[in-house]
Amino acid sequence: MYGENTAVVRLNEALNNAVKALGAEDINAEFERPKHEGHGDRAANAAMRLAKPLKSKPRDIAEKIAESLKNEDVITQTEIAGPGFLNVWLSGKFYADVVSDVLKQGTAYGGINLGQNRKVQVEFVSANPTGPLHIGHGRGAAVGDSVARILAFTGWDVQREYYMNDSGLQIDTLGRSTQARYFELLGRESNFPENGYKGAYIYDVACEIIAKEGERFLDVPESDSLDYFRKYAASTIMQGIRADLEKFRVKFDNFFPEGYLHENGLVKSAMDDLKAKGYAYEQDGALWFRTEDIIGDDKDRVLVRANGIPTYYASDIAYHRNKFITRNFERVIDVWGADHHGYIARVKAAIKAMGKNPDDFIVLLIQLVNLLRDGKIVTMSTRQGEFITLSDVLDEAGVDATRFFFLMRRSDSQLDFDLDLAKKQGSENPVYYVQYAHARISGILREYVNRGGNLDALDPENIPAEIFGNKDAKDLADVLAQYPDAVREASNDLAPQALTGYVLNLAGVFHSFYNTNRILDESDENIRAGRLNIARAVKLVIASCLELLGVTAPERM
């Protein structure tokens, strides 16, 4: 398969052919890397899985499989161990094949086609334009962006969307907060809304309005100018958000305004559809959704209030109907803050009600980020205007470190973001550790050219098998062989941390290899070429992996 390592695929094919030769069903057997030395280079548990269907002892089955693997030229030795593990030892040629396959596939390596060009949407960040992005949004941005990159790399047709909640109560409050600051700055008495946004950025917006419009709003009734303040503040803040996203190297294909749903009657038609299907009913003047029946919710939920204004839930139903039905996405992934988790079941209920499979709707919950400075947690609140913005963190720690830190942990567990550590340009900082490996290889390749070498003339097939008599060389090839598995895991589980973990491991094993294997100083020309090829393959995979994380792979540091 495209993107897989062909050396690994061939080995597994041999195993499956051996299994089929026993008359067993296809169990899709695979060799795995045993955790412990002494258990061979690869191990298979196929015999144990076949024991029941074949009504035979695992060790006897393993014996037979070993017999049919005898002719494989990359297998040098087999062993039956424990309850029925089949352990095999591999020749240097196998590892050479692994590495040259990486070089031949180049940047396509690891890009297995899991999506089959199916349409998937990743909706993330979607912060209301009521204030600048803070680090919690940053984590969601890093995760959403990386997941989108991973899905695209693995054959999905991906759209990245930002849902702009640009109407409603919050924007109203934003407008009134800005208006109050406008009056305040012009020396008039103002009544700042009780739940207003107290951040200093509101003053900035008010200043802009003064510069642009002067004092002309002083003498008109507040209710007449409110709309202007609302729109101006929201669009200014949205521009700031877009600028922050750009700075963070996060791109969107589409910004979807909530207002579109109302203006085009999509909320109404979604409600009509629910009513027609009997999922919604009227009571006490409001429209209710039968979530109790559909998903066993504690109670039914309100869709349209007694005052005729639809709830946020109603627009969300219309929005997801638009995603699944109008725009025809096969899978919809939403990245939400963890405090919304109680809401997942309700949206799934709506998806069920519209006749789609709730399993195709996946929510990635982003847990809280604690920002640590000097080892202490910095507290934040958007309303109170006490927070550290994403932009501040990027200025201090840099885009690469910030992204890498956000992606190191699974998103559904809380994260302590240690600002002091992220700023350190040293070995304690994992992102530098990885980037250093890439820069170091680049340095070696530059030096090779300096000494008169020609990289284009290097034959990717020229990797002498004897190189892999060295344990570090063998380990390194092994890690290269695992890249497609890491990508598969990251794609299937929507888990970028599988890749941060992988690339940290790859960098570490490369550093070990570097310390025991001279490259340019090696006198044997073929071995030198072989080691150069290994280094090139490592460089390629590090760069590929970092690209999926949205982190740069520097040539020098």
Place this chain on the structure above:
RNA sequence: GCGCCUGUAGCUCAGCGGAUAGAGCGUCGGCCUCCGGAGCCGAAGGCCAGGAGUUCGAAUCUCCUCAGGCGCGCCA
């Protein structure tokens, strides 16, 4: 009260059905006549919160208990 997430080395966390549970940081001890020392090697450090099940086999699956976080609005 109901529901979701999390309890793994001193700290931060991987591992989520396989054979002796891993990494980084921190601690201690080594390694530059040498291609990038932003590096490497080694040591110490664990009843995988507790209990009961399922399985040939459990940190991993199920149930219960305990602890921490979060959510249960005609808010968004």
